[in-house]
Amino acid sequence: MDRGARRRATGESTSRFRKLAKAVENALWGSSRMRPILRKSLVEPLEERRLLATGVVINEFMADNNSGYTDPAFPTAHPDWIELYNPTTSAVNLQWWQLKDSGAVWTFPAGATIAASGYLVVAADSKNVINPAAVMHTNFNLNKDGEYLGLLKPDSTVANEFNPYPAQSTDISYGTIAQNQTLGFISPTAQLKATVPGNNSFDTANPNWKSSSYVDTSAAWTAGSGGVGFDTNPGGPAGVAGWNVKMVRATAGDFTNIAVAKNVLDGNTSGFTIVTTPTVAGVNHIDYGDGGDFTENHALPNGGLPNDSNNPLREEYAIRSSAFVTIPAGTYTVGVNSDDGFQLTIPGVTFNTHFGENYTGLTSTASQLTFGAPRGPADTMGSFTLTSALSTTITVDMFEEHGGDNVEVFVASGSKSSIGDGGFSLLGDTTLGWTVNTAPPNVAYAGQFGLNLQSKMQNINGSAYIRIPFNVAAEDLARFNRCCCT
Numbered sequence: 399m400d401r402g403a404r405r406r407a408t409g410e411s412t413s414r415f416r417k418l419a420k421a422v423e424n425a426l427w428g429s430s431r432m433r434p435i436l437r438k439s440l441v442e443p444l445e446e447r448r449l450l451a452t453g454v455v456i457n458e459f460m461a462d463n464n465s466g467y468t469d470p471a472f473p474t475a476h477p478d479w480i481e482l483y484n485p486t487t488s489a490v491n492l493q494w495w496q497l498k499d500s501g502a503v504w505t506f507p508a509g510a511t512i513a514a515s516g517y518l519v520v521a522a523d524s525k526n527v528i529n530p531a532a533v534m535h536t537n538f539n540l541n542k543d544g545e546y547l548g549l550l551k552p553d554s555t556v557a558n559e560f561n562p563y564p565a566q567s568t569d570i571s572y573g574t575i576a577q578n579q580t581l582g583f584i585s586p587t588a589q590l591k592a593t594v595p596g597n598n599s600f601d602t603a604n605p606n607w608k609s610s611s612y613v614d615t616s617a618a619w620t621a622g623s624g625g626v627g628f629d630t631n632p633g634g635p636a637g638v639a640g641w642n643v644k645m646v647r648a649t650a651g652d653f654t655n656i657a658v659a660k661n662v663l664d665g666n667t668s669g670f671t672i673v674t675t676p677t678v679a680g681v682n683h684i685d686y687g688d689g690g691d692f693t694e695n696h697a698l699p700n701g702g703l704p705n706d707s708n709n710p711l712r713e714e715y716a717i718r719s720s721a722f723v724t725i726p727a728g729t730y731t732v733g734v735n736s737d738d739g740f741q742l743t744i745p746g747v748t749f750n751t752h753f754g755e756n757y758t759g760l761t762s763t764a765s766q767l768t769f770g771a772p773r774g775p776a777d778t779m780g781s782f783t784l785t786s787a788l789s790t791t792i793t794v795d796m797f798e799e800h801g802g803d804n805v806e807v808f809v810a811s812g813s814k815s816s817i818g819d820g821g822f823s824l825l826g827d828t829t830l831g832w833t834v835n836t837a838p839p840n841v842a843y844a845g846q847f848g849l850n851l852q853s854k855m856q857n858i859n860g861s862a863y864i865r866i867p868f869n870v871a872a873e874d875l876a877r878f879n880r881c882c883c884t
Contacts, residue, residue, distance in 0.1 A: 454490050454512060455558045456549050457483035458573030459522070461540035461566040469521055469533040477523035478540040481573070482549065484512040493790075494552035494838050497522075500545040500562075502538040502665050507745030508790035510534065526664055528745055529763045537664040542566045552838060583868040584624075587848055590866040591619040592626055594854040600863065607863060614865055622849025626864055629843040630856065637837030639827035640680040640721070645699040647674045647715035652799065656739045656770040657759030659716040659797030674700045679836045683824035684719045684794060687712070687804030689775040690735040691817050692824055695804075716797040717805065724789045724833040731814040733779030733822065735806040738772035740796040742807070746788050749780035753815050772799045781813040789839065792825075 458481040460466065467479050480497060484490050492510040496503050497520065509530035512518045521527075525535035540547065544566070548559035566572060591614050593600075606612050646662055651670030653659050662670055676699040685694040688704040695704040702711035723744075731751075734740050741760060748764045754777055755762060758770035769778045796805040810821040811830055827834040851862055870878050 453486060453557060454482055454484045454492070454495070454549065456547065456560070456573070457481045457517065458571050459540065459547065459563075460569070460571040461563075462542035462568045462570075464568050466569055467519070467521075469535070471527075471532060472525070475523065477521035477525075477535065480520045480522050480536070480540075480547070482512055482518045482520070484514060484516050484518075487514050489513050489516075492518075495557075496550040496554070497536055498546070498548045498550055499538045499540065502536075503550075504536040504538060505791075506530075506534070508788065509746045524661070524664065524666060526660065527763075528743065529765065530745065531764070540566075542568075552841075583870065584866055586625070587623045588866050588868070589621070589623055590626065590849065590864055591621050592849055592851060592862050592864045593618045593620065594851060594859050594862050596859070607865070610867070612865070619865075620849065620851075620854075624848050624866070625846060626849045626851060626862065627843065627847050628850050628852030628855065629847075630852065632842035637722070637835045637839075638680040639833075639835055640682050641684060641719050641826075641834065642721060642836050643678045643681050643684070643699055644718045645674065645676050645715055646672055646717075647700055647711070647713075649673050649714070651714070653714055653716055653738075653797040654772070654799065655759030656741050656768065656795065656797060659739075660741065660760070660795050663716050663718045663795055676700050681719070683826045684805060684807040685824055686717065686806075687737070687802070689737060689802060689804045690806045691777070691808065691822070692735075692806050694824065712803050713798065713800060715803075716795065718793065718795050719805075719807065720791060720793040721834045721836065722789075722838045723792050723835070724787060724839075725784060726831045727784050727786050728830075729781060729783040729812055730830070731779055731781045731810045731812065731822075732767070732825070733777050733808050733810075733817065734767065734769075734794060734796075735775055735777050735804065735808070735817075736769060736773070736796050737775040737802050737804050738797055738799050739769045740767075740778070740794060740805060741770070742767045743793045744782075744790060746790040747782040747784065749782050751781040751813060751815065752778075753780065754778035774802065775804055777817050779814070779817075792834075 459479060461478050463476045463478050465476060468476055490512050492506040492512055493508045495506045504526070507528040507530055519533065521533055521535040522538060522540050523535055524537055524539050526537040527533070527535035542565065544562050544564050546559065546562050548561070549557040551557050563572060604612070644663070648670040678699045683694055685692050686696050686698055688695050697703050698712065700711050702709050706712070732742065732744070734742055739756070739758070743766045745765050749767060752762070752767065754769065755767065756769045756771050760768055760770050762768040767778050767780045794805070794807055807825045808822045809825045809829060809832070810819070810823070812821070814821070823829050825832065825834065855862060
């Protein structure tokens with residue numbers, strides 16, 4: 399992939415490159431800390447003693463791209479960009495991973511993956527494109543003056559981060575030099591031994607338990623293989639059923655189309671005076687305002703009541719309704735009745751029919767339905783087919799400019815073209831077998847333990863001592879010792 403400045407950065411002569419490589423090696427192994435190496439891609443100093451990353455990381459980024467990389471879908475634009483690298487030998491599913499800057503968080507959609515030993519570029523220009531089959535775009539730009547940038551795992555822990563990165567130069571990328579060699583000492587299923595002490599005096603009684611000469615043949619040590627632990631609640635507690643709803647209402651500014659609304663919902667409020675941003679979790683069905691095809695007609699999150707369309711609480715607002723869903727295999731028709739416009743996104747599905755769309759402001763990708771302009775209450779719907787169950791997300795962004803307002807989200811089994819075809823219900827948890835939840839499903843760890851210590855640890859002791867033997871080649875010993883934390 400040609401990112402412009404990056405080629406210029408690495409287009410030096412072979413001789414100069416070898417000298418640079420030697421300088422990097424000396425800096426890495428001849429000093430107590432890494433020193434910055436200045437070139438077009440810079441080395442980030444290791445300010446803390448941390449082991450080298452063993453999973454997906456932010457490898458490189460550019461925060462002021464004026465003439466380099468472009469997304470073919472937006473050929474005249476030069477977006478900031480973030481490059482991820484997967485150093486492992488297996489592809490990684492990035493669904494629910496997140497990129498975060500100082501003011502926003504962007505979530506990878508279902509279907510987003512990074513290949514083994516592969517790279518993935520995400521544009522950072524606030525376009526919020528979440529189609530994994532194309533170049534994805536975050537809902538934020540990078541600040542060339544420096545800010546926080548992090549990659550978060552699905553459980554919100556930090557995979558790696560720049561906290562913060564320094565001020566950046568135009569068309570010059572920043573990141574790490576990938577000149578490290580991975581030495582595998584322990585396999586995921588390595589043979590090991592573990593013990594669960596009965597009191598807090600184990601270290602005192604066994605001061606050399608980490609030594610290779612320690613004798614671990616007593617009955618207190620249990621043999622097994624990795625990993626070690628237990629899981630009493632596979633998958634963890636279920637999240638709250640229903641939708642997450644965020645509302646943004648303005649007293650100045652004009653929601654003229656869906657592109658404007660999505661921009662404000664993403665936090666870009668220039669030109670608007672925002673007065674309320676209420677959020678609600680666990681909403682059973684999306685049926686706000688009066689009118690439409692259904693009669694639940696909930697009050698808005700800010701308290702605006704149905705049957706009171708002249709209430710200023712029901713003017714100039716946008717709503718984002720989102721949920722984590724699991725959709726059984728089958729054919730479905732999903733529809734939205736809105737006043738004014740909306741955009742619905744279900745990553746991983748492909749709508750093969752579209753009825754009642756309008757592309758003012760934004761068009762639809764394969765996984766979207768859109769009515770971009772203001773309108774009175776009317777339906778837009780589309781059908782898709784899944785050959786197997788899909789766990790993904792659903793997001794419905796809606797806006798109200800002036801006059802009447804409502805939004806409903808509904809679903810039916812089979813392929814339909816009109817609400818009059820029948821069989822539609824408001825979409826909620828268990829509708830047609832769908833799960834609709836406010837949080838992603840937790841990872842189940844049961845079955846992943848080569849040595850299950852539940853009977854020895856649960857309600858007995860929260861600590862286990864684990865011994866895993868491994869060998870280090872003589873020529874690698876000095877470097878290995880430098881990595882050891884004491």
